[in-house]
Amino acid sequence: MPKQSSGRRKFLQTAGAASVGLAFPYIRTSYAAGSLSVAFWDHWVPGANSALTEVCQQWAKRERVDIKIDYINTQGNKLQLAGTTEAQAKAGHDVLAFVAWDPLEKASSLEPLDDVVASLEKQYGKIVPAMEYLGKKNGHWIALPSPTGTQVKPPCARLSVWKQAAGIDFQAMYPAGQKPTAEADNWTWDALLKAAPKVQQAGHPIGLGLGQTTDSIDWVGALFHSFGADLVDAKGNILVKSNPAVTQVLEYMQQLVKHMPPDVFAWDDASNNKYLISGQGSMIMNPPSAWSVAKRDNPKVAEDCWTFSMPKGPKGRFIPYLPIILGLWKFSKNKSAAKSLLHELWQRDNVEKYDIASNGYDIPSFQSMRDFKIWSEVSPPKGTVYHYPPRDDQTTWVSGAPAPANVANQMYVQSIMTKMIAKCTQGGETIPKTLDWAASEIEGYART
């Protein structure tokens, strides 16, 4: 009988400890031969895919599995189209990357991964609640967060502009390699509103997208929730008109948009990056991709950038979280190997490799893995993205939560929150009319 690999044995032992008496059906006593086809999200950072490929190939060699890896990007919804067609055809990859909401919509076609998650949680602690919201259905994990591609979207600001125009020193508030200072407690949405006209007068307005793409939808979702302005509760009750916080947040945005470029309503996910990189803008909310490109295209801007926590609202500090998720199809013919690979992908050493390769872009969904050195090391300026991974008082938040998945998905896809803001600002509608419209729209999202 072929000798079982040490990696597999280690996993078996850990898993065995995690659930006493529970047999792991995917751990064969002999090696997991056969083939496995996997499609990951195609990382935009050059070289980031190769770290993942290397980990997969090492695992495949050890486990004697013939692995085939594809990288699919999200341009033109390619990843979503792949998920839809494979679910329809019941054929394709064994493991596929999904964008945020899709695993829940395709839960009946996905293999439960409770055993993999139990083993990983035993090793690394709980997966963040925002991921639990997207990856769990009827008490079962139907998907895992992807260790690559998962991102948060905190503010990235120009240090010099904010210091000179608004008297706010983000570097002092959020020092590299250290916890935020007491001053960070004053970093609130109100503080942002007070500072916005000052940086605008200095010729560098803030630029927070209000279009229909993920960057816009994500930060607006975090804003709404930090005001307590949930449009739908976890039971599916529509709160748009009964929750006074919704009116408050719209009133807030009616003030804030006056200090942003008028074209923010047409921004896509590239617009805010370009806005910061060009030197025009003084703050965006985005993963460090804008800073990373600025390093190449406009180094002076990059040297002046600092990433830090989201502003705090009346209900807390929430950071937009957008995971890429890995699911295992029920039609897969090699589920045991697939589960073993998923477990391997999340081993801490491997996750650190991906993060080094992506310059710290990928956010691990285990809190215990948010202490990699890479976030203190990258520069310029040194430690600029140290506060990119959410720690301390920040909670990761999925735009649309806590609504039931089918409703929240539609709220997200239809970008209801950014449209509400657009209606009562650029569109000239009153807030009550905007609320009526939103309530009627959301009623339609609840269809099953």
Add this chain to the structure above:
Amino acid sequence: MAIALPGQRAARRGGLRRLARRKSTVAFLLALPLILLIASLVVYPALFSLHLATLNKSMEHFVGLGNFEFLFKRELFWMVVKQSCIFAITAVIFKAFTGFVLAHFVHNIPTKKQRKWRGMLLIPWVIPPAMSTLAWFWLFDPSYSAFNWILRAVHIGDVNWLGEPNWARASVILVNVWYGAPFFLIMYLAALKSVPEQLYEAAAIDGANWWQKIWYVTLPMMRNIISITVLFSLIVTFANFDIVRILTAGGPIDQTHIFATWAFKLGIEGNDIPLGASVSLFMFPILGVAAWFILRDISQRGNEA
């Protein structure tokens, strides 16, 4: 067990030979690959989308016309119907007009130089629309529009091309006209070349001016080709996806969504394939009615002739 006698076998062979010799059989056999191709790529997907449109969101239960009933109650659906009609009708009118003017322009150029102009004017039509629309997107870019750069140079303020609903609608129509006008140009040019010169000479003898020549000679002679091109373009424009998707993705505030982009939003992005299929199928009766009227008109004129 029945055994074929030699005489019967010979008769059957003769029958097959006769069948193979018939022109209609040969024509059918030659067309069979195409028929199979159309059946698999057009008929099957069309029937499948009809089937999908009758299912619930999770595609587990038959709901009959429930999806359409749901859509008819949505304000946004009727906005999309209105916008699709505005988009398609306006774009086709401008395309037809532009194509007509350009066809006359090219027709009146000396024959030697015509080829050069024809080639240049066809460029928008031969570039893949997704690629050319990306170039337009950069021209309209919300923050760094080349058009706004020119407007600023002549001291006219910025235009929010893709962020303000009316400008966004005008922008997507403009790009569609730019892309589609060469089709009308080439069709109308061919039609113009087939109008007998004697008719113009006779009209000139009768004292007709240029407008009267167009109104009483050119237009009546081109009526059928105009009807066919308008019908064809109406179908293609109603089903447009790439231009709107790339330029505005339906925004701002859904004000530029048309059937195809909204169907994609609901079906693919929103994981509601049956509802997306229902939206795209809604185009079918609209275009069917338009096609029936236009083809009836052409057929009547054919009978009159």
